[in-house]
Amino acid sequence: MEQQTQRTTQFSSQRERPFRRPSPQIALATVLALLTLQLLAFGQQSATEDQVKAAYLFNFAKVGEWPQRALPDGSSSFVIGVSGADDGFIDVLQAVVAGKIIANHPVVVTRVNSEEDAKSCHIVFFRTPERKRALTDVEGLAQRGLLLVGEDDSFLRHGGMINLVREHGSIHFEVNSEALNSSEIHFTAKLLALAKPGPNPGNANTPVEGTRRVERTVLPEYPQIAERMKLSGTAQVSALVKRDGTVKEVKILGGHPLLVDALVRAVKQWKYQPGSKETVEVVKFSFGPQ
DSSP states (O other): OOOEEESSSOOOSOOSSOBOOOOHHHHHHHHHHHHHHHHHHHHTSSOOHHHHHHHHHHHHHHHOBOBTTTSOSSSOOEEEEEESOOHHHHHHHHHHHTTOEETTEEEEEEEEOSHHHHTTOSEEEEOTTTHHHHOOOSGGGOOTTOEEEEOSTTTGGGTOSEEEEEETTEEEEEEOHHHHHHHTOBOOHHHHTTSOOOOOOOSTTOOOOOSSOEEEOOOOOOOHHHHHTTOOEEEEEEEEEOTTSBEEEEEEEESOHHHHHHHHHHHTTOEEOOOSSEEEEEEEEEEOOO
16 A cells, blocks of 8 residues: 655545544644644743743644554653753743643653663654754654654754744744654644745745645636636645656645636646655645736
8 A cells, every 4th residue: 555645734544554643623622722822922921932832842742643653552651852951941841741641641751862762752852052962863863653843943954853943923833744754643734734834936826846846737727707806816735646746636725716726627737756655745826817
């Protein structure tokens, strides 16, 4: 069976091994909690930056789907490790997770001082600038069932999976989808939709590429009825791309029905760079009068 990976959404109804899956209600509640934390961070009134980052780590643990071999049934601990943190952050994180249980697994916090320490964790958070002095080979730590989270501009380029970034007074996160896919840890589309978007191309009628390079595109036609209505806006879809690069299926993520229908018809004709496994690529397209 072909293994599917994702960029900003997960598209898989069957997997070789069972995963721990939260209920839709819990997943949605977690997403709303993250949104609330972002607002708190922006106002800097009720939550410190360390508290927001600690809450992100807990929410990643709560809503993620870990491979069963990494988090088997039973009452073993869910371990969040921190590399290079001072006592202040450790205390904050311990306060956030105190008494918390995820699928019968009590959440614990530990310091990470070596690769062996890291590989006994489920999440490792690398503090900046201590990361460069603590564990420099982030990519070398990658293993199934281990989520690597950082807060450094270069973290994703060095094999990190999720990076927490501060922008306009608010804490956001970025995702290295390739590294995340290799961990076999999965997140809901709602949570990944909160990831900080890539650069805006700035031009209307310009598609945004995903993790696989697009070799052939067909631009969607601006519907005549939309032109008469002077309708403009952005449509977004996810494309399930086969290993040979052809598009297998397109799903609607958002946008005006007239615009998104035109985008679906176009993306079905796209050709991506061949890959070793099926992937899900998200395409955003801005429509406007010609």
